[in-house]
Amino acid sequence: MMMDVDIISREIIKPSSPAIHRIKPFKLSLLDQITPTTYAPLILFYPKNHIHSKNPQAHLKNSLSETLNSFYPFSGRMKDNLFIDYYEEGIPYNEARVHCCLSKFLQNPKTESLNHFLPCSPFRKEPNPMEAAQFAVQVNIFDCGGIAIGLCASHKITDGITLSAFLSTWAATTGGPSNKLVSPNFTEASSLSHFPPQNILPHIAKPLVERLWFREGKYKTRRFVFDAKAIATLRAKARSERVENPTRVESLSGFICKHARAASxxxxxxxxxxxxxxxxxxxxxxxPRLSDSSMGNIFWWALAAYDYNSAESTEIEMRGLVATLKEAVSKIDSDVRILQGHEGFIGLIEYAIQKAATVVFSRENPEIFAFTSWLTFGFNEIDFGWGKPIWVGLMGEVGSGRKLTILQNAIYGKGIEAWVTLDENVMAILEDDAEFLALATLNPSVISQ
Structure with a gap:
């Protein structure tokens, strides 16, 4: 269902404490430094009957301002790709009116419409990183009184665990369960014993990372839902001597990758x-290990090349993809050792050159299929005092994107939603793939799940 979304107010939310001016700049870790500035999206939908507050918008703004006292980097701006400072700049905060009822939208949730609920364009290469906000909010009020909270978090300093901690604390401060409050640690990741920043990065690092993150083209994002029975079937298909007990994430990633490659x-x-x-x-x-309260962009990509000349049957190909992904993940410890600086700066340069030879400069122009699991982040548990969201959406179209699959928990049962972004012409073929659709349901109604 298409609908009109009108912005009715725009403001900036700043930390409520005057002591924010005395906090030192937040030092980026090496992982933050080499990650581009782009926004990860999230949309939390709450029906009116869950919202008992007479003025939920005011409560959200006040509690957000209070939350920024402890999550102060979210309020700042980047300086020289070394620090986040200027905490008084604040978070852009929009309010919007949606001219339809939430239940009607959820009966047939058009993914193309979801970007209207977001304050920023998702997964776009931001042209002015030093001016970009680290976080932005848009509160969308439906005619029926339901609310969709659209969120955009800069991947520069925010991974899924960090975003989950921030949202859980904001929700608890608003009136949700107090045991969800998180005391963030913003110094551990950039410490000398972990991922200290570099004043000079290897020249090859930027094209390597941007090749992983962005590629100009026309992309389509579609939501496919796999129920528990389909997931069990895929796990059985993915089982092999190399991977005796494949996980849900491994099995789904292998299945989606197999069919996306065939469509391509x-x-x-x-x-x-x-x-x-x-x-x-x-x-x-x-x-030493980092705690889950350690904030920042503390993730890395496990990369693996896959032979495209193989004449394997489709089931053997899926097992091979699952095994290849699992082996790549198992080898990430050596990557982490280099990123922590244990091999010295020369080791970091050699590592970047070796990865770039495969990803950036290969004559064969490889396709990159990226996968990320949000299953453990608890986004479908975010309770502002109104109960859990009735649905968690992600995004509509992306501009300069990539072939990316995000796995998110379905609201009902033990199913998984796969938000798949592919080239427009490739997605058209995948949407017509009978073998794929035998196990994946394309954008079903949220209400009838």
Whole structure:
């Protein structure tokens, strides 16, 4: 269902404490430094019957201002790709009126409409990183009184665990469960024993990372839902001698990648090599380990090349993709050691050159299929005192994007929503793939799940 969304107010929310001016600049970690400025989206939908406050918008703004006292980097701006400072700049905060009822929208939730609920364009390369806000909010009020809270978090300093901690604390401060409050640690990740920043980065680091994150083109994002039975079937199909007990994430990633690669071959008329990229939190990979209260962009990509000339059957191909992804993840410890500086700056340069040779400068122009799991972040548990969200949406179209799949918990049952972004012509083929759709349901009604 298409609908009109009108912005009715724009303001800036700043930390409520005057002591914010005395806090030192937040030092970026190496991982923050080499991550581009782009916004990860999230939209939390709450029906009117969950909202008992007479003025929920005022409560949200006041509690957000209070939350920024402890999550102060979210209120700042970047300086020289070394620090976040200027905490008085604040968070952009929009309020919007949605001219339809929430239940009607959820009966047939058009993914193309979701960007109207967001304050920023998702997963776009931001042209002015030093001016970009670290976080932005848009509170959308439906005619029926339901609310959709659209959020954009800069991936420069925010990964899924950090975003979850921030939202849980904001929700608890608003009136949700007090046991969800998090005391963030903004110094641990950039310390000398973990991922200290570099004044000079290897020249190859920027094109390497941007090749992983962005590629100009026309992309489509679609939401596919896999129920518990389909997931069990895929886990059985993914099982092999190399991976005896594949996880839900491994099995879904392998299945989606197999069919996306097949659709891409049909669209282009010729096979291309593939690079599989799996986002991994490396808090527990670091030595010494980082705690979950350690804030920042503390993840890395496990990369693996996959042979495109293979004449395997589709089931064997899926097992091979799952095994390749699992092996790449198992080898990420050596990447973390280099990123922590244990091999010295020369080791970091050699590592970047080696990765770039595969990803950036390959003559065969490999396709990169990226996967990230949001299953453990608890976004469907965010309670501002109104109960849990009736649905968690992500995004509509992306501009300069990439082939990215985000796995998110379905609200009902033990299913998983896969938000898949592919080239427009490739997605058109995937949407017509009978074998794929035998296990994946394309954008079903949220209410009837």
């Amino acid at each position: 071959r049909l669209a282009s008329g010729s096979p291309r090599p593939s690079i599989l990229a799996q986002a991994i939190s490396i808090r527990r990979k670091a030595k």
